[in-house]
Amino acid sequence: MVSLKGKDILHGNQFSKKEIDTIIKTAGYFEKALKKKDSLNLLKGKILATLFFEPSTRTRLSFETAMQRLGGGVISMASAQSSSAAKGETVADTARTVDQYADVIVIRHPRIGSAKEAADAAEAPVINAGDGAGQHPTQALLDIYTIQKELGSLKGLRVSLVGDLKNGRTVHALVELLSLFGAKLHFVSPSALRMPEAIAANLKVKGIDVVETEDMMKAASESDLLYMTRIQKERFEDLSEYERVKGYYIIDGDFLGKLKKKITILHPLPRVNEISPEVDSYPGAAYFRQVRNGVFVRMALLSMVMGKALD
Numbered sequence: 001m002v003s004l005k006g007k008d009i010l011h012g013n014q015f016s017k018k019e020i021d022t023i024i025k026t027a028g029y030f031e032k033a034l035k036k037k038d039s040l041n042l043l044k045g046k047i048l049a050t051l052f053f054e055p056s057t058r059t060r061l062s063f064e065t066a067m068q069r070l071g072g073g074v075i076s077m078a079s080a081q082s083s084s085a086a087k088g089e090t091v092a093d094t095a096r097t098v099d100q101y102a103d104v105i106v107i108r109h110p111r112i113g114s115a116k117e118a119a120d121a122a123e124a125p126v127i128n129a130g131d132g133a134g135q136h137p138t139q140a141l142l143d144i145y146t147i148q149k150e151l152g153s154l155k156g157l158r159v160s161l162v163g164d165l166k167n168g169r170t171v172h173a174l175v176e177l178l179s180l181f182g183a184k185l186h187f188v189s190p191s192a193l194r195m196p197e198a199i200a201a202n203l204k205v206k207g208i209d210v211v212e213t214e215d216m217m218k219a220a221s222e223s224d225l226l227y228m229t230r231i232q233k234e235r236f237e238d239l240s241e242y243e244r245v246k247g248y249y250i251i252d253g254d255f256l257g258k259l260k261k262k263i264t265i266l267h268p269l270p271r272v273n274e275i276s277p278e279v280d281s282y283p284g285a286a287y288f289r290q291v292r293n294g295v296f297v298r299m300a301l302l303s304m305v306m307g308k309a310l311d
């Protein structure tokens, strides 16, 4: 019996295959339910607090949409400047405070480990919506849900992860989940933005086939899925280094023409210039469908951590 009741969601490595299956099934249930009804009453009377110390469009709004579709309420802190963090309050004290108001807390913060600090301080379940260049586990779960829908299976996929693998918290979480399904992974990045050695080494210990390369065309020609990521300007100490790598990988009509095969393209978004808008009408371009799936997966997670999972 799988239960996430009362659990924090902090890291991609915390999930079993069985838990992922249950999250996918529950998200699928909510996707179908929302075709018949605008909202459900599963979390009526419950309050979600969203604490965003870094910018967000998708993660914050999809969590808030998910809670409202489940019949619950939302309180929100949309910026560090508008909260007592601006007066020097710690993450732990903020979490302990918000714990007095809310039944579940979603936090995004620029520092690795901050969501864990909040979770240690609060009784309510805490969900990591991105801790600096650390982890973004709920994005990875919606990515997995999208892959299952788009490709029909999670088993033995050949996946190219492209771009800023050093700072990309979405890829750090996603590879943990993909590793449970025996994926073959191509890490495609400029040498300065390689996947952190600890993550790559851990995958190899688990027996995952990992190829590191700078050649996106070759990796894509051997893959079922291209997972593009943005070069994260805000994480660079030296902006001249950002300028050097910012246009390194671009998917456009020319690239897809030369690839000569159909491929599924995901991106956690926002994009800057790494996917040309002309690609949006390509049948395999699934990144806006991926955005929509975020609501169903976050409905699943909220209902499960609140102990209101379906039978």
Ligand code: CP
Binding pocket: 055, 056, 057, 058, 059, 060, 130, 139, 268, 269, 270
């Ligand atoms: N994918 C993602 O985390 O997007 P936001 O930064 O807009 O939340």
